[in-house]
Amino acid sequence: MNRLIIIFFLLSYLGCTANTRSENKNIPITEGQTEKKGHTIYRVLSKKEYLQKKNILTGSSIEIYEAIRKRNSKLKKDGSTIFCGEFNPQNLTIKIQYVENEQENIESSVLQLKENSPNIYTVYFENEPLLDGIFQETNYLGTKFWKIGIFPIGRILQLTKFEDRFTLLTNRLFDVKSIKIQKGKIETIQDCVMNYKIQWCSQEQDPTKREWENCDPPGNEY
Numbered sequence: 001m002n003r004l005i006i007i008f009f010l011l012s013y014l015g016c017t018a019n020t021r022s023e024n025k026n027i028p029i030t031e032g033q034t035e036k037k038g039h040t041i042y043r044v045l046s047k048k049e050y051l052q053k054k055n056i057l058t059g060s061s062i063e064i065y066e067a068i069r070k071r072n073s074k075l076k077k078d079g080s081t082i083f084c085g086e087f088n089p090q091n092l093t094i095k096i097q098y099v100e101n102e103q104e105n106i107e108s109s110v111l112q113l114k115e116n117s118p119n120i121y122t123v124y125f126e127n128e129p130l131l132d133g134i135f136q137e138t139n140y141l142g143t144k145f146w147k148i149g150i151f152p153i154g155r156i157l158q159l160t161k162f163e164d165r166f167t168l169l170t171n172r173l174f175d176v177k178s179i180k181i182q183k184g185k186i187e188t189i190q191d192c193v194m195n196y197k198i199q200w201c202s203q204e205q206d207p208t209k210r211e212w213e214n215c216d217p218p219g220n221e222y
Contacts, residue, residue: 026156029119029134037160044119044159045135045146051089056192058084061150064096067125068109075106084192085111092121097189099196108189120156121148132156 031046060081069075075098085096092113098106113121113133123131133148136159149162186192194217201215211217 026117026120026132026151026154027158029117029156029159031119033159035159039141040160041139042149042159043137043139045137049137050087050135050146053089055087055146056084056186056189057087057094057148058082058099058192058196059148059150061131063130064111064123064125065098067128067130071126072106072109082196084189084196086189094123095189097193099193122153123150129153134159134162 029044031044033044035042060083062081064083065075065079065081069077069079080098080100082100083096083098085094087094092115094111094113095108096111097108109125111130112124114124116122116132119134121133121135122129123133130153132151132153132155134151134156136147136149138145138147149159151162186195197211198215198217201210201212204210207213
């Protein structure tokens with residue numbers, strides 16, 4: 001009887017383990033693969049598209065923020081997770097800088113991307129795996145953005161079920177008519193940070209509390 005009970009529990013454990021593995025298995029991802037959700041088409045970018053040159057991006061991720069905060073006591077608990085960054089296709093790194101005023105002088109951090117299977121990259125910070133990601137294009141009624149769709153590790157079940165994102169804000173957005181970019185040119189991380197500051201300035205109704213009275217900092221180009 002005891003032997004039967006042991007066998008039963010072993011089979012139950014193996015069954016649960018198999019189910020867990022199947023739930024955590026990424027689907028195969030191929031260049032050009034598409035999915036549609038509502039009016040938005042999601043397309044996996046080809047390496048020829050995103051491995052050509054550096055791009056400035058912006059994004060937000062609690063997982064990334066907390067991983068960095070564990071090693072950088074200057075980042076405050078429950079602080080803003082919005083950052084600007086630069087993706088370098090040569091070494092697959094993302095240099096990021098948090099944009100909140102209280103954190104603007106904090107040293108930038110570097111994320112490392114490693115392709116763990118075709119077209120799927122794991123995001124690391126100091127060798128700690130944080131998230132899986134796919135380089136994607138979203139097309140909403142003709143308005144296109146590049147982004148890195150972010151997923152829990154091993155949980156890419158659909159292209160459209162990402163949990164977070166890095167949205168590329170670059171001069172490549174020539175085909176986007178509706179985007180509101182306050183900074184004339186976004187070519188560096190500091191341009192991206194300044195874009196946020198101009199945006200926040202314009203949201204302040206009291207001119208005396210603004211960083212710039214007319215929210216147009218010196219040297220801004222349109």
